[in-house]
Amino acid sequence: MSAAAPLRLALVGNPNSGKTALFNQLTGSRQKVANYAGVTVERKEGRLVSRSGRHYAVLDLPGAYSLHAASLDEAITRDLCRGYLPGEPAPDVLVCVVDGTNLRLHLRFALEVRELGKPMLLALNMADVARRRGIHIDLAVLARELGVPVVETVAVQQNGSAALVEQLDRMAEGLQPPQRQIAQGADLHQETRRLLAAAVQMPTRTASIDGALDRWLLHPVFGLVALALVMFLIFQAVYAWAAPLMGVIAAATGWLGDSVGAVLPEGPLSSLLVNGVIAGLGGVIVFLPQILILFAFILALEESGYLPRAAFLLDRMMASAGLSGRSFIPLLSSFACAIPGIMATRSIQDPRDRLATILVAPLMTCSARLPVYALLIGAFIPQRQVWGVFNQQGLVLFGLYVAGILSALMVSWVMKKWRRDKGEHPLLLELPSYRVPQVRDVLIGLWERAWIFLRRVGGIILALTILLWFLLSYPAAPGDGTLSAIEYSFAGRIGHAMTGIFAPIGFNWQICIALIPGMAAREVAVASLATVYALSAADDSAAAQALTPLIADGWSLATALSLLVWFIYAPMCISTLATIKRETNSWRKMSFATIYLFALAYGASFVTYQLAVLLGAG
Amino acid sequence: MSTSLLLQYFVIAVAVLLSVWVVAKRQFPGIVRKLRVAIALPLLREGRPAWMQLVGRWISPVKQTAADGCGGCDSCGPKI
Amino acid sequence: MTLADLPKRTPAIVASVHESSAQDNIARRLRELGFVAGERVEMLVCGPFGREPLLVQVGFTRFALRRSEAARVHLRTDGEAA
Numbered sequence: 001m002s003a004a005a006p007l008r009l010a011l012v013g014n015p016n017s018g019k020t021a022l023f024n025q026l027t028g029s030r031q032k033v034a035n036y037a038g039v040t041v042e043r044k045e046g047r048l049v050s051r052s053g054r055h056y057a058v059l060d061l062p063g064a065y066s067l068h069a070a071s072l073d074e075a076i077t078r079d080l081c082r083g084y085l086p087g088e089p090a091p092d093v094l095v096c097v098v099d100g101t102n103l104r105l106h107l108r109f110a111l112e113v114r115e116l117g118k119p120m121l122l123a124l125n126m127a128d129v130a131r132r133r134g135i136h137i138d139l140a141v142l143a144r145e146l147g148v149p150v151v152e153t154v155a156v157q158q159n160g161s162a163a164l165v166e167q168l169d170r171m172a173e174g175l176q177p178p179q180r181q182i183a184q185g186a187d188l189h190q191e192t193r194r195l196l197a198a199a200v201q202m203p204t205r206t207a208s209i210d211g212a213l214d215r216w217l218l219h220p221v222f223g224l225v226a227l228a229l230v231m232f233l234i235f236q237a238v239y240a241w242a243a244p245l246m247g248v249i250a251a252a253t254g255w256l257g258d259s260v261g262a263v264l265p266e267g268p269l270s271s272l273l274v275n276g277v278i279a280g281l282g283g284v285i286v287f288l289p290q291i292l293i294l295f296a297f298i299l300a301l302e303e304s305g306y307l308p309r310a311a312f313l314l315d316r317m318m319a320s321a322g323l324s325g326r327s328f329i330p331l332l333s334s335f336a337c338a339i340p341g342i343m344a345t346r347s348i349q350d351p352r353d354r355l356a357t358i359l360v361a362p363l364m365t366c367s368a369r370l371p372v373y374a375l376l377i378g379a380f381i382p383q384r385q386v387w388g389v390f391n392q393q394g395l396v397l398f399g400l401y402v403a404g405i406l407s408a409l410m411v412s413w414v415m416k417k418w419r420r421d422k423g424e425h426p427l428l429l430e431l432p433s434y435r436v437p438q439v440r441d442v443l444i445g446l447w448e449r450a451w452i453f454l455r456r457v458g459g460i461i462l463a464l465t466i467l468l469w470f471l472l473s474y475p476a477a478p479g480d481g482t483l484s485a486i487e488y489s490f491a492g493r494i495g496h497a498m499t500g501i502f503a504p505i506g507f508n509w510q511i512c513i514a515l516i517p518g519m520a521a522r523e524v525a526v527a528s529l530a531t532v533y534a535l536s537a538a539d540d541s542a543a544a545q546a547l548t549p550l551i552a553d554g555w556s557l558a559t560a561l562s563l564l565v566w567f568i569y570a571p572m573c574i575s576t577l578a579t580i581k582r583e584t585n586s587w588r589k590m591s592f593a594t595i596y597l598f599a600l601a602y603g604a605s606f607v608t609y610q611l612a613v614l615l616g617a618g
Numbered sequence: 619m620s621t622s623l624l625l626q627y628f629v630i631a632v633a634v635l636l637s638v639w640v641v642a643k644r645q646f647p648g649i650v651r652k653l654r655v656a657i658a659l660p661l662l663r664e665g666r667p668a669w670m671q672l673v674g675r676w677i678s679p680v681k682q683t684a685a686d687g688c689g690g691c692d693s694c695g696p697k698i
Numbered sequence: 699m700t701l702a703d704l705p706k707r708t709p710a711i712v713a714s715v716h717e718s719s720a721q722d723n724i725a726r727r728l729r730e731l732g733f734v735a736g737e738r739v740e741m742l743v744c745g746p747f748g749r750e751p752l753l754v755q756v757g758f759t760r761f762a763l764r765r766s767e768a769a770r771v772h773l774r775t776d777g778e779a780a
Binding site for chain 1: 622623626627629630633634636637638639640641644645
């Protein structure tokens with residue numbers, strides 16, 4: 001049975017139908033995220049093996065309100081369902097996921113999908129919530145009237161998709177097109193109403209809790225206050241809660257470095273391991289607690305349904321800057337990493353809005369900047385309580401994030417003025433029901449994030465650290481050298497050469513050299529600095545000191561501030577630039593982004609450094 | 619040069635070469651593919667000894683599903 | 699009267715959605731989302747700074763709309779109410 005080619009399923013549905021949670025439940029960790037051939041579209045495919053041993057290939061398609069596509073995302077869904085997407089075989093079965101608490105909206109789309117005439121199955125998702133609200137859905141009647149099988153699913157519960165998989169197994173024996181079609185010229189909405197009247201009883205319009213919460217959280221004054229408070233508290237928590245864990249990791253790293261240094265004989269291998277690998281990687285891993293705490297909040301907010309409310313509150317401000325409220329969520333994604341953020345802009349209908357969002361997404365403080373910020377804040381901002389309650393370091397971090405956001409708004413505003421934009425920016429955003437974030441889902445998300453981070457550390461960051469160590473150690477200093485050994489190495493010379501350009505913004509040669517591997521991944525800059533300083537210190541003592549006190553002593557406050565500002569703007573991530581090129585399909589736009597961001601970075605750093613020196617921080 | 623030092627240099631050389639490979643694969647995947655194909659092709663020609671063909675097959679890159687620009691993130695942020 | 703003029707928390711019934719220009723994709727999308735004749739609609743909240751966007755409930759779904767988007771939705775003026 002399992003020797004047969006896997007049956008191809010495509011999950012379709014409106015946004016907010018819980019489709020992705022269902023996909024996660026069906027495929028578990030057997031997911032593969034890549035791109036469709038030749039098109040810049042994210043392709044999420046997973047494997048499902050039913051209890052009877054049958055294999056399925058499941059595709060999670062972008063959410064769509066209609067097969068009349070209004071955005072790139074929806075166009076992909078439409079084309080794939082019809083079988084028109086180049087390089088993609090047509091799906092065998094369309095699994096249409098609908099929200100059981102809002103069939104009035106979702107069923108219309110299901111009817112549209114049914115019109116395609118392909119074998120189809122209706123997954124009535126959030127069946128538990130529907131039941132709790134007193135919504136009665138007669139599955140048999142609905143299935144009969146629709147002409148397709150209907151199953152209940154609860155994506156957040158343990159066996160919530162069992163019925164779905166069983167039904168798929170049954171259908172796989174002999175696929176049939178839908179048994180009913182809509183009458184010629186009949187209206188989809190009328191048909192939806194007819195189906196609802198026949199099969200569904202709804203006691204209330206929406207959950208009353210939604211109304212109550214929205215009355216406050218969308219209030220012009222209180223809503224914004226609440227939003228600011230939430231953002232602010234998150235950053236305070238990032239510092240306060242992470243501190244003990246970070247201490248543990250730093251101590252472990254130090255102990256490991258000492259132990260290895262004691263065990264291995266003095267020589268290049270010891271240097272590679274202690275000053276290169278352990279110092280470098282340790283310098284980055286220490287920030288994992290902060291990253292995880294930040295993510296825990298972002299995930300919880302996403303699960304709760306609060307994000308569209310934030311988009312609602314910020315829409316006015318964003319519109320005056322030339323963005324739409326719909327840009328909010330891709331931009332929020334960019335706080336994790338600009339790459340999925342930029343890809344998320346595919347859901348933005350207006351092409352000018354989409355381009356503006358893509359071009360400012362790199363200004364959102366991505367999680368890779370966090371180690372850099374945390375390092376500099378830890379070294380230069382004293383640990384103090386401000387106004388008795390607020391952590392000063394947390395305040396500065398919050399300030400850096402705000403700076404990124406304000407810069408994005410300003411850049412976007414300038415672009416809007418430049419292109420004399422008078423057009424309309426559509427909003428039309430659904431505000432789904434509030435949900436209590438499932439702890440399990442947040443934890444799974446955090447676990448994945450931690451793994452992604454550690455893989456990056458063990459992969460590209462490790463590789464770059466080793467290479468940098470090599471370039472910093474060879475060629476070795478000549479016998480009659482007067483400078484410290486490191487300054488004779490390849491990297492040392494390159495770093496010194498770069499100071500010509502970077503001295504006006506206060507970067508010393510160590511920073512300069514760390515910026516080069518930092519182009520591959522921002523966190524590498526921290527690892528690189530750790531390696532550079534560890535190797536410098538190796539001249540005097542065997543054990544490498546922690547990086548923070550080293551730069552606290554070695555750099556001026558002006559340099560630190562200048563570097564912070566540099567990292568707000570500089571596109572220190574080749575992958576992001578590559579994504580911009582792919583999503584805009586234009587070398588010109590990518591070059592524009594690169595140039596304007598580096599120019600901004602240099603300019604802002606210059607102003608910061610010179611001003612700081614003038615004020616005595618040099 | 620003592621054996622200990624020689625061994626150390628060997629380990630370091632391997633580490634450095636592997637690192638170059640990792641970085642190249644991530645940052646310049648297109649170039650790496652072309653290089654692998656270019657090296658593997660002469661090894662896989664007809665009439666070459668079996669072991670050479672085996673090596674050639676090992677070197678040649680896997681079938682490309684499609685490039686993914688990000689080297690390590692698998693959609694790591696909130697979605698609508 | 700259009701949805702943009704509807705006072706807060708006053709239920710009304712949709713009459714039709716008018717295009718604001720030729721090939722108006724927004725009008726079509728509004729219809730697809732449920733702004734169709736006979737459907738109950740209500741404006742719940744206004745946005746900060748200048749009263750935009752509008753939180754609108756149509757049928758069982760809530761949307762954030764611009765005034766210009768809401769202005770396309772024309773309401774029944776004959777003694778409506780739920």
